[in-house]
Amino acid sequence: MTEATEIPGRKPDGALAHLLHVLRENPVTMLSFGMFAFFLLQALFGALLVPHDPLATNAAMALQPPNWSHWFGTDSLGRDVFSRVVVATRLDLTISVLAVAISFVIGSVLGAVAGYWGGWIDAGLNRVLDTIMAFPLFVLAMGIVAALGNTIENIIYATALINIPFYARLVRAEVNIRREAGFALAARLSGNSHFRTLAFHIFPNALPPMMVQVSLNMGWAILNAAGLSFIGLGVRPPTPEWGIMVAEGANYIISGHWWVALFPGLWLMLAVFTFNLMGDGLRDIVDPRRRT
Amino acid sequence: MLAIKDFAVSFRTRRGEVQAVRGISLDLAEGETLGIVGESGSGKSVTSYALMRILDAGGRIKAGSAVFEGRDLAQAAERDMQGIRGREISMIFQNPRAALNPIRKVGHQLEDVLRRHGRATRANARAKAIEALEAVRIRDAEARYDAYPFELSGGMCQRIVFAIALACGPRLLIADEPTTGLDITTQKAVMDLVRDLTRERGMSSILITHDLGLAAEYCDRLAVMKDGQIVETGPAAQLFADPQHPYTQKLVDATPRPGAGLRDLLPIEARTPLPDHAPGDRALVQVRDLVKTYPGKSGPVHAVKGISFTIREGQSVGLVGESGCGKSTTSSMLVRLLDRTSGDILFEGHDIADITADRFVRDKRRSQIQMVFQDATDSLNPRHSARQTIADPILRMSDLRGPALSARIEELATLCGLPLPLLDRFPHQLSGGQKARVGIARAIALDPKFLILDEPTAALDVSIQAVVLNLLADLRARLGMTYLFVSHDLNVVRLLCDHVVVMQGGEIVEQGPAAQVMDTPSHPYTRTLLAAAPKPPTTRTGTAKTAAKSAAE
Structure with a gap:
């Protein structure tokens, strides 16, 4: 019905016009991109804009409830929770973006090769992925970080590894x-x-479902990184990180100091959302x- | 029996409301068969969906009435429609496999319908279902009862869908493109069955199709639809002999029929003389004892069983047969996408069958042998614009870059009749005919000597098919190409080919000059194929032209 009735010569929309169209069409997408911009700004400029030094302790000001000078209150060492929450954004986003990028690239290559050539490569790869997925993934990540050492790089590698099967399987099916x-x-x-057929003709057609996976996975990777820090693996105090901050604040919830855990938890939730x-x-x- | 008056259907879309059906009026008498004929987007299917009140979300009946035995279907409550669907009006759809539940035995699906409408009880359901299968002339119905849809052929599935549609003794049957995608002999069997059974039971029926020839053969009366309106109604013979509306004239002209030449398919004003076409004497492609065997679960499957034929330079050879006859396997081997099991393929005297498909990609003869694919939509990368698609072979296999490349792409587009502004569109923004043109432009981008055409017009409307066939004939003359035209449609092959090869079950059963094979077939299978093709009534223009032509010869 729509065939051949359009005005000939009308060029397809450019990338920016298309982006604006997608945003206009769906208010939820608009909201999510707005929130993403909010987190991105915090990650890029948060360290310059915050009112207090996130690492500066002040015993006199310990465990203050939210007030005008400390919007989210202070923690047990008198550090400003607001500054720490904002500064932590960069670290948490970096971990999740890098982890997702690594698993995206490795998963895509493995999945595309397996899906295109099939045969024993496919069978072999699938068994390896099954093995990874047979472990409880968080426990596997814990094991990797514990074995390789308690560093940020190792959190990234661990998070990437446990996500590879999801990408590989999706790409394999699409290819x-x-x-x-x-x-x-x-x-x-x-x-x-x-190689060219696979890389330039077939693989780009798998991108739309991959993007959904990437986005879901980003939220999950943030949770995973925060979870590892929460149980004491990975990022070490006093580095501001949402997981550690929730862990530290958890001790004070019983005594009524709810703000120490609530605000980093809220930021974590909003980011995943x-x-x-x-x-x-x-x-x-x-x-x-x-x-x- | 059914009186449709000023019936209008519209759809809400992103770009506002679209009028799919714009006030049509039709009458259907008791026991009559009405054909609704039109090309894609004419609103013929939407009309039938609206009558059954099964429109997609966003679609609604805007105006008019459709009175069926005293009740207005446009106004009836959903509860009443549930009683009418199946029991009084039944419908059969285009793809029989999609209409059947793939994981349930066909007998059980038939029982469901019988029991839901109170035609059978738990005790006698099985017997009634088998009876219904026998009614649609399924042999060994007892055994077929336990079959799953995937175990049955397309024709058999359509018979089962038909059995389900007939199960409750409806008064009216609506068949929406019931034989599209079926082989020509199966099409004839299914359509004969539909005609006989509806006649036997005194049912009325509406046949919705794009194939004017088919509709003419099976319907008492035809209604031609265009852009949501009925442009002409009348008995089939009269429509063909004396079409009143220009659109009907165009459709009648475009329908391939015995006696009409390639140019006769086009509107009168576009009938330029056909370029001269004389095949040379030198053999371009020689196929010798070509065999393809696939390993199968129950022993090897012999797809192609040692076939031999020769294609001379400039010749157009038609490769004809029904699905599963090995014609696609043969063309894949010739185009070097598939490796043969044994035998030779000589291209300009050199054997290319020894070069594996993987290595042939880098062979300098790669650009000499090209292919136009069956499904234009499937053969274009959804992420590439028409320009990128046409550029791909040039970038890979020649040194043309920059402005010269753009000029070449535009030259190709012009040659194939693709308007230049459309070059920057993506496939989903192009119509079927435009996509076919992009596919042809890509195939001829490097001036191939040998072009394999794999049913290039199977998915196109007849008027576009007519244009594309003529384009192919013009290109053949201009670029001196040799064609292998793979098709199941003998009427189309007759138009374009000098030589015909008929395949059945992986073997060549007959080959020879096109006129000889078509007019005096020697093999019974060829005769069956020819007999199964719908035969449109003779036309005023067609017969006159033939007379003039035979006089000239």
């Missing part, structure tokens, strides 16, 4: 159904090698079919 598609065969006839909401919007942005 596999397109392996014999007409456009893949046509690419072969056009003189593309197997943001990434989960962003999924559909990201998918619509990378899907050319939405550019009508």
